[in-house]
Amino acid sequence: MKYTTIVNNTQFEVEILKDGTVMVNGEPHEVDFLSLQESLYSLIQNNQSVEIAIEEERGNYELLLGGRLFEAQVLDQRALLMAQRKGGLMAGSGEVHSPMPGLIVDVLVSTGDEVTQGQTVVILESMKMQNELKAPRDGVVGTVSCKAGQTVEKGSLLINITGDDE
Amino acid sequence: MPTEPLGKNIQKVLIANRGEIAVRVLRGCRDLGLGTVSVYSDADRKSLHVRYADEAVNIGAPAPRDSYLRMDKIIDAAKRTGADAIHPGYGFLAENAEFAGMCEDEGIVFIGPSAHAISVMGDKESAREAVKKNGVPLIPGTEAGLPDDELIAAARKIGFPVMIKAVAGGGGKGMRPVYDESAFPEMLRLARSEAESSFGNGDVYIEKLIVGGRHIEFQILADHFGNTVHLGERECSIQRRNQKLVEESPSPSSFMTREMREKMGKMAIMAAESVNYVNAGTIECMMDHEGNYYFLEMNTRLQVEHPVTEVVTGIDLVKEQIRIARGRRMTPTESVLDPKGWAIECRINAEDPYNGFIPSTGVVTSSITPKGPGVRVDSGVFSGSEITPYYDSMIAKLISYGENRQQAIVRMRRALSEYVIMGVRHNIPFHINLFNSVSFHAGRYDTRFVEERFSMNTYEAEPTEEELETIAIAATLHAHRQRQQAAQVIAPAERDTSNWKWVGRYERIHR
Numbered sequence: 001m002k003y004t005t006i007v008n009n010t011q012f013e014v015e016i017l018k019d020g021t022v023m024v025n026g027e028p029h030e031v032d033f034l035s036l037q038e039s040l041y042s043l044i045q046n047n048q049s050v051e052i053a054i055e056e057e058r059g060n061y062e063l064l065l066g067g068r069l070f071e072a073q074v075l076d077q078r079a080l081l082m083a084q085r086k087g088g089l090m091a092g093s094g095e096v097h098s099p100m101p102g103l104i105v106d107v108l109v110s111t112g113d114e115v116t117q118g119q120t121v122v123i124l125e126s127m128k129m130q131n132e133l134k135a136p137r138d139g140v141v142g143t144v145s146c147k148a149g150q151t152v153e154k155g156s157l158l159i160n161i162t163g164d165d166e
Numbered sequence: 167m168p169t170e171p172l173g174k175n176i177q178k179v180l181i182a183n184r185g186e187i188a189v190r191v192l193r194g195c196r197d198l199g200l201g202t203v204s205v206y207s208d209a210d211r212k213s214l215h216v217r218y219a220d221e222a223v224n225i226g227a228p229a230p231r232d233s234y235l236r237m238d239k240i241i242d243a244a245k246r247t248g249a250d251a252i253h254p255g256y257g258f259l260a261e262n263a264e265f266a267g268m269c270e271d272e273g274i275v276f277i278g279p280s281a282h283a284i285s286v287m288g289d290k291e292s293a294r295e296a297v298k299k300n301g302v303p304l305i306p307g308t309e310a311g312l313p314d315d316e317l318i319a320a321a322r323k324i325g326f327p328v329m330i331k332a333v334a335g336g337g338g339k340g341m342r343p344v345y346d347e348s349a350f351p352e353m354l355r356l357a358r359s360e361a362e363s364s365f366g367n368g369d370v371y372i373e374k375l376i377v378g379g380r381h382i383e384f385q386i387l388a389d390h391f392g393n394t395v396h397l398g399e400r401e402c403s404i405q406r407r408n409q410k411l412v413e414e415s416p417s418p419s420s421f422m423t424r425e426m427r428e429k430m431g432k433m434a435i436m437a438a439e440s441v442n443y444v445n446a447g448t449i450e451c452m453m454d455h456e457g458n459y460y461f462l463e464m465n466t467r468l469q470v471e472h473p474v475t476e477v478v479t480g481i482d483l484v485k486e487q488i489r490i491a492r493g494r495r496m497t498p499t500e501s502v503l504d505p506k507g508w509a510i511e512c513r514i515n516a517e518d519p520y521n522g523f524i525p526s527t528g529v530v531t532s533s534i535t536p537k538g539p540g541v542r543v544d545s546g547v548f549s550g551s552e553i554t555p556y557y558d559s560m561i562a563k564l565i566s567y568g569e570n571r572q573q574a575i576v577r578m579r580r581a582l583s584e585y586v587i588m589g590v591r592h593n594i595p596f597h598i599n600l601f602n603s604v605s606f607h608a609g610r611y612d613t614r615f616v617e618e619r620f621s622m623n624t625y626e627a628e629p630t631e632e633e634l635e636t637i638a639i640a641a642t643l644h645a646h647r648q649r650q651q652a653a654q655v656i657a658p659a660e661r662d663t664s665n666w667k668w669v670g671r672y673e674r675i676h677r
Contacts, residue, residue, distance in 0.1 A: 005638045007634045010638075012642075014642040016646050022642070022643070031639055038531055039532070043639070052636075052637070055588070056648075063640060064595075065636070067582060067598035068598070070637045074641050076649075099518070099525075100526065100555055131525070132522050134521070154528075
């Protein structure tokens, strides 16, 4: 199977052969990738042994290696085609979800506003703390699916940010 | 004050708390051979503190006000199980004078100070009044309830910057810094209206603002025989939004010599004695960048960060608390001026350091705690337990110790890299970064360090090409296997032939 994998904005062409060999950008790698338990793996490559934790969030992967967080997207050829048609591989999702159940204190943007990555868009109160939810990418605010005073569940879609050109 | 032991009988202790501190107190009781009773809310049925105790009593719905803050239910649970003492832990009812009073009235030993000491120290104004009589240095400031013109005059006299604080405030709320006189009237108006709306009391007072101060606190132990000792200091300046993240003992401040420890320790003892304090308590101080120190407040309970003191003094604070509550003499006979070695504690919280420290909830799918020489983990979390939005986000306290600070740091780094927590976001990456920072190594930090001079990106070197490649391989293999599994699960319904034939074909294909 051929995949296009993007790690922290670096793109790799990865192919997994029938015999288990992993080709990365055309170079063969012998990898011993052992599942220890759900989402925890031991990986040995050239006698280098590391432990990697992997979690999936809405189709993207987050990997923890040595206390450090990496973000990865794994696209098979169909997904790659769709992503390219949607306009850009690296764009990333523009959805802001509630990371926990809580109360919407304030919505700082409305439909049509231009936002930059890292800009605070919603203030959510949970666990007695006011938390600032930030825009995951540059773009224009599409739909706003929440309002101040509303209680939301974990994972609720709050705001969608689309590309500038759309 | 009694000259003979009070001989209060304690055979069974009810722990009016949850999480790691409930487990910690349970362990202390077990060590003393005492019976134990846990109380729990509906959200905590699976918790470690319920399973670890001899008896467990359900006290209601998950929200604290329906369970862990329900004094009537907790007293009732103690009476029903025949518990003769209650340990409140920290938080919840630990600093509630009314609850301590209720225990006294019911003939149940409250393992902590008297209701009187709690109420005096619980109010900032009366606490300042009490310790001032004993000559304890206070941050220059005004009394509460002055009119605006007198506050402005006072601020001018104290000198800017100053802090406007709500009398009824706390936990970092109701405070406003003012850096020059022109901004004062507007800030005062804001502080008053904020205090009025948040606490229903618009009274404020002014304090000198200590810029670049360190938060240093002293552990106090006092028994019913009039003995009060201190067990040295804890440095707690690594904070974010007034929430402590890392504590160590002793303090790495260059001002903290043996002489300074003796001087500040004496001051801490004087502060505790001003309310005839009995049991374990903590005197919190602010030290400015010239080495001047001031009393901030007294915490009339066991602290979250008590383990670092236990490690460098060899004193089990929970056991001493129970001993004192029984009316016996406490074990330490003198204050600790020469701590043994060095201890550091990291608070491992379910907070995402990559995303503004937003708390994270969910099931902890995996928890592999570090072990080995010089490592202690206090935790109530295990694989399968849940971090709920009802309570605080602490997962564990990770404590490392060694002969000196360097060894404690090295061991902490090792322990942090061993720690695996899955299912919720956590702040271990923050701690790893912090322990790589030069300022932290040098012990050069103050209470503003994390918020003003530290970021998750500053100390992280760019990932190497090899690391990225390894991550790409892992992510792809993981995704590949998941998709294959998913395909097999979905496939059966769509097949027209029997599963056995299908397996045969599948194996032929993949041969």
